[in-house]
Amino acid sequence: MNAGQYISGAGHLGLIAYMLFGGLFLRPERPEDVSVQEVALISESEFAAMVERSTAPENFAEAPQLQAPQTEAAPDVSPTQEASPESTPPVTPPPDAPDAPPEPQTSVTPPVEVTPTPPTPQAEPEISLEDPGANMPDIPDQRPTPRPVPRISDQVVTAPEPQPEISEAPVEAANQDSESPEVVEEPVEEAAPQETTTEIVTEADRPSGMTSSPRPKSRPANLAAQAEAAREPEPEPQQQPQEQPREQPQQAQDNTDAVAEAAAAAAAALAAESATPAAPERPTGPPLTSGEREGMRVAVSQCWNVGAMSTEAMRTTITVGVQMNEDGTPQNGSIKLLSHSGGSEAGASAAFEVARRAIIRCGASGFPLPVEKYAHWRNIEMTFDPEQMRYK
Amino acid sequence: MKRLKTLGLTTLACAFACALSFGAAPMQAQDPGPLKLDITRGVIEPLPLALPDFIAETPQAAEYAQQISEVIAADLVGTGLFREIPSSAHISQVTNFSAPVSYADWKAINAQGLVTGAVGMDASGNLSVKFRVFDIYAEAPLGSGLQLGGSTTSWRRIAHKVADVVYSRITGEGGYFDSRVVFVSETGPKNDRLKRLAVMDYDGAGLQYLTDDNFIVFAPRFSPTGDRVLYTSYENGTPQIMMLDVGTVTRTRLPVPAEAVTFAPRFSPDGQSIVYSMSTGTNTDLYRMDIATGQNVRLTSTPAIETAPSFSPDGSQIVFESDRSGTQQLYIMPANGGEARRISAGKGRYGTPVWSPRGDLIAFTKQNQGRFHIGVMRTDGSEERLLTASFLDEGPSWAPNGRVIMFTRESQGASGASALYSVDISGRNLKRVPTNAGASDAAWSPLLK
Known part of the structure; x- marks a missing residue:
C-alpha cells in the first residue's frame, strides 16, 4: 500500500515537474525549412495573351488515344539517370530529350526501354509498353483508390488510368539533377464517363461496416511478465517507412521504455503487496442485478418448504452460509448455520435442516447465476425468515 | 507537434503508473464478500417420504412387518405434513436393512426422506423392530438407528413409537402418535x-x-x-x-x-x-x-x-x-x-x-x-x-x-x-x-x- 502511494506520488511529482520544467530539458526542434517558390509578375495583356493561347481545343474532353511511341524516336535514357536510388517513381515522365522541346501529344508517353538494372534492393517495377497502365508502379500516396462504383449500367466502364498532365504551354526541361521532380496534379473536370458496374452490390452482400467490435482486453494475468516483454527491443524499425525521420523511432523507443519501466515498477509493487492469494481468480465484474438476485431468491424459495417445520422453528430466523461452485451448484458440505434469532437452539437446528434441504434440492441443477459474476456469488449468506409464513 | 506528442506519451506513462499503483489496493480488496439474500417466502406442502415396507427377518414376522409399515405410514401421512411416495414408484428396493442407501435413486423420485426398517421375532414370540431415517438430499442418516421390542400384542404401539421418532427427526418437534x-x-x-x-x-x-x-x-x-x-x-x-x-x-x-x-x-x-x-x-x-x-x-x-x-x-x-x-x-x-x-x-x-x-x-x-x-x-x-x-x-x-x-x-x-x-x-x-x-x-x- 505504501509503495503504491509512493509510486503514485512520484508519478504526480514527475508530471508536475515536467509541466513546470519540461521545456528546459527538451531540445528545441529544428525549424522546418522554408520552401521558397519564385513567381513571376505578368501584366494583364500578357495574361490575356496566355489565356487565349491556352484555350482548350474542342476535343479536350476526350482523352486522346495514346500512341505507342516509336522506339526509334525515343531517345536513349541513360541508365544512370533511372537507376538513381533517390529518385522517386515519376508520375510525369521525364522529357524525351534534355534539349529538344517536347511534342505536346507525344511527350506524355512514358519512357521506353527502361533498363531494369538498378542495383538497389528495391527493384524498380517493370513497365510494359503494351499496357502502360497495367504495370504502372504502385504509388500508394499519389491518388486514392477509386471506391466501389454505385452506378449501374449495361456495360462495364473501368475507371480511366491516371492521365498524365497535358501542358499547353511549353515547359522547360526539368533539371535532371533535381532529386525529385515536383508532381503537379490538377483536377480533371471531364475526362471520361463515370465508373459503372453491371451488378448491384448491396450492404447485405458486402457489409462495409465493422463485422466485429473490439472488446477491451481483460486485465493481464501477469503484469510483470508483460513489463519484461515491453522492455525487449521492438522489431519495428525495419517496418518503418524509410522516409520517416530517424528521430521519431528513437523517440518512440524512449517513450516505450518509459512506459515499460513504469509498468514494471508498478507491477513489482503490486506483486510485493499482493503476496497473499486473496485476489479472485477471475475479474470481479459488476455486481448482480436486482433481477439476478430476485431469480436466486425465487429459486430457493420454491424449495423452502415450511409445511413440515416445527412451530419452534417457525419462530426462528436463521442465516445460512453456503459456498457455491462455478456451475451454480452449492457445495453441500459447506452449508452451515451462521446465526439464528428468535427461537431456541432446537428450533434453529430444525430450521437449518429445512433450509439446507431447500438449498441442496433446488441447487442440484444449478441456480440461475451468471458465471461471469462468480466472484459475487461464490459465497452466499441466506437469511431465512419465516415471519410471513407463520400461521396468522 | 512533436513536443505535444512527447508530452502525451509521458503523461500516459505517468497515468499508467498511477493507475497501477492506485489500482493495487482495490484489486487486493476486490473480494466483494458474500452475496446476501433474504428468503421470506416459501411453500407449504407435504414433504414426500419414501416408506418402503419393513423387512421381515423371519417368516413369522412378515405379517407384523406389513402391519407396522402401514401404521407408520398412516401416522405420518395423517399429520398432513408428509406425503407417501407409492411403492410402485420406487426405483431402489430395500431388501437388506444394512445395505447402503442409493440416494440417487430416491432423489430421482423426489423423495426427501426415507425410512427403512426390519421386523424380527424371537423364539419367545417377542417382536423386535429396528429402523433408520435418512435425509435424501443431505445424503446422510437423520440420527442413529433405533430398535424397539415388545410383545406381539403391542405391535401398534411399536409402530406409533417408530412414527413418533420419524416425525420428531424430520420436523424437529415431538410426536403424538403413541397416545x-x-x-x-x-x-x-x-x-x-x-x-x-x-x-x-x-x-x-x-x-x-x-x-x-x-x-x-x-x-x-x-x-x-x-x-x-x-x-x-x-x-x-x-x-x-x-x-x-x-x-x-x-x-x-x-x-x-x-x-x-x-x-x-x-x-x-x-x-x-x-x-x-x-x-x-x-x-x-x-x-x-x-x-x-x-x-x-x-x-x-x-x-x-x-x-x-x-x-x-x-x-x-x-x-x-x-x-x-x-x-x-x-x-x-x-x-x-x-x-x-x-x-x-x-x-x-x-x-x-x-x-x-x-x-x-x-x-x-x-x-x-x-x-x-x-x-x-x-x-x-x-x-x-x-x-x-x-x-x-x-x-x-x-x-x-x-x-x-x-x-x-x-x-x-x-x-x-x-x-x-x-x-x-x-x-x-x-x-x-x-x-x-x-x-x-x-x-x-x-x-x-
Whole structure:
C-alpha cells in the first residue's frame, strides 16, 4: 500500500515537474525549412495573351488515344539517370530529350526501354509498353483508390488510368539533377464517363461496416511478465517507412521504455503487496442485478418448504452460509448455520435442516447465476425468515 | 507537434503508473464478500417420504412387518405434513436393512426422506423392530438407528413409537402418535343419549369403555401421567367429579361436599391437585383440591359463573372462563388465586380454554354470530386465530406435542350427532377421528411411557 502511494506520488511529482520544467530539458526542434517558390509578375495583356493561347481545343474532353511511341524516336535514357536510388517513381515522365522541346501529344508517353538494372534492393517495377497502365508502379500516396462504383449500367466502364498532365504551354526541361521532380496534379473536370458496374452490390452482400467490435482486453494475468516483454527491443524499425525521420523511432523507443519501466515498477509493487492469494481468480465484474438476485431468491424459495417445520422453528430466523461452485451448484458440505434469532437452539437446528434441504434440492441443477459474476456469488449468506409464513 | 506528442506519451506513462499503483489496493480488496439474500417466502406442502415396507427377518414376522409399515405410514401421512411416495414408484428396493442407501435413486423420485426398517421375532414370540431415517438430499442418516421390542400384542404401539421418532427427526418437534384419547361415547337419539366413558388410541384403534351407560358422564380429563381420569358423573343424581384409575378401571369419589354441584375438574401438572368448579346456589367459583389430603381452597369469589379451569404447564397460572364482565370471557389468574386478568378481547363469547402443553397458546371455544369456532390465542390474548367454524364446535384438547387440537363437532338438526375432529394449529388438515359411534368431550393423554 505504501509503495503504491509512493509510486503514485512520484508519478504526480514527475508530471508536475515536467509541466513546470519540461521545456528546459527538451531540445528545441529544428525549424522546418522554408520552401521558397519564385513567381513571376505578368501584366494583364500578357495574361490575356496566355489565356487565349491556352484555350482548350474542342476535343479536350476526350482523352486522346495514346500512341505507342516509336522506339526509334525515343531517345536513349541513360541508365544512370533511372537507376538513381533517390529518385522517386515519376508520375510525369521525364522529357524525351534534355534539349529538344517536347511534342505536346507525344511527350506524355512514358519512357521506353527502361533498363531494369538498378542495383538497389528495391527493384524498380517493370513497365510494359503494351499496357502502360497495367504495370504502372504502385504509388500508394499519389491518388486514392477509386471506391466501389454505385452506378449501374449495361456495360462495364473501368475507371480511366491516371492521365498524365497535358501542358499547353511549353515547359522547360526539368533539371535532371533535381532529386525529385515536383508532381503537379490538377483536377480533371471531364475526362471520361463515370465508373459503372453491371451488378448491384448491396450492404447485405458486402457489409462495409465493422463485422466485429473490439472488446477491451481483460486485465493481464501477469503484469510483470508483460513489463519484461515491453522492455525487449521492438522489431519495428525495419517496418518503418524509410522516409520517416530517424528521430521519431528513437523517440518512440524512449517513450516505450518509459512506459515499460513504469509498468514494471508498478507491477513489482503490486506483486510485493499482493503476496497473499486473496485476489479472485477471475475479474470481479459488476455486481448482480436486482433481477439476478430476485431469480436466486425465487429459486430457493420454491424449495423452502415450511409445511413440515416445527412451530419452534417457525419462530426462528436463521442465516445460512453456503459456498457455491462455478456451475451454480452449492457445495453441500459447506452449508452451515451462521446465526439464528428468535427461537431456541432446537428450533434453529430444525430450521437449518429445512433450509439446507431447500438449498441442496433446488441447487442440484444449478441456480440461475451468471458465471461471469462468480466472484459475487461464490459465497452466499441466506437469511431465512419465516415471519410471513407463520400461521396468522 | 512533436513536443505535444512527447508530452502525451509521458503523461500516459505517468497515468499508467498511477493507475497501477492506485489500482493495487482495490484489486487486493476486490473480494466483494458474500452475496446476501433474504428468503421470506416459501411453500407449504407435504414433504414426500419414501416408506418402503419393513423387512421381515423371519417368516413369522412378515405379517407384523406389513402391519407396522402401514401404521407408520398412516401416522405420518395423517399429520398432513408428509406425503407417501407409492411403492410402485420406487426405483431402489430395500431388501437388506444394512445395505447402503442409493440416494440417487430416491432423489430421482423426489423423495426427501426415507425410512427403512426390519421386523424380527424371537423364539419367545417377542417382536423386535429396528429402523433408520435418512435425509435424501443431505445424503446422510437423520440420527442413529433405533430398535424397539415388545410383545406381539403391542405391535401398534411399536409402530406409533417408530412414527413418533420419524416425525420428531424430520420436523424437529415431538410426536403424538403413541397416545390415547379418553372421550364420551354417545349412542341413541339426540334427546335420549346414552353416554359412557371410552378410551382409544389417538387414531381410533383399541377402543375400550371405562364406564357403563347407566349414568350420564361428561368432561373426562387425563392425569399428567395418563393413568387416571377425572370426569363428572350424575351417578348420585347431581353432577359430581370422580376419579378413575385407567389400569384397574376403578372409580373414586373425591372429597367434595355431597350436596354441592362440582364439575369441570382438571389435574395440575404435577398430578398432586385438581382444580374444579363448584356451584352453590346461583354462584359458581373455582376451587383447588389437594388430592392426598382432600383439602379445598377457594380460588375465586365473585357472583359470576367461573368454570373450565386449566393449568399452565408450569402450574403457576390458571386460565378459566367467567362472565363477570357480563359475557363469557377468558381470564388468567395465579394458581393459588388472586387477581385475574382478562385476555380475550374480541367480539363474541369465549369458553373452555385449554393451555397448550408447550405453554405458548391457549385453545378456546368461541361463539359469535350464531357460529361456533375453535381458536387459539397467545397467553396474553394476542394473535387470536380461529381454526374452525361450524354449527357447534367445542371442547378443544391439545395433542401432547401442542401441534394438533381435537374437539367435538355436533351436526345440526334432530338427527345431528357428535363426532371428534382434529385440526392442525395452522388450521390445515381438519379431519374426523374415527369412532364407532358418536363421540364428544375428547381429552388427549400425554405420550405413553
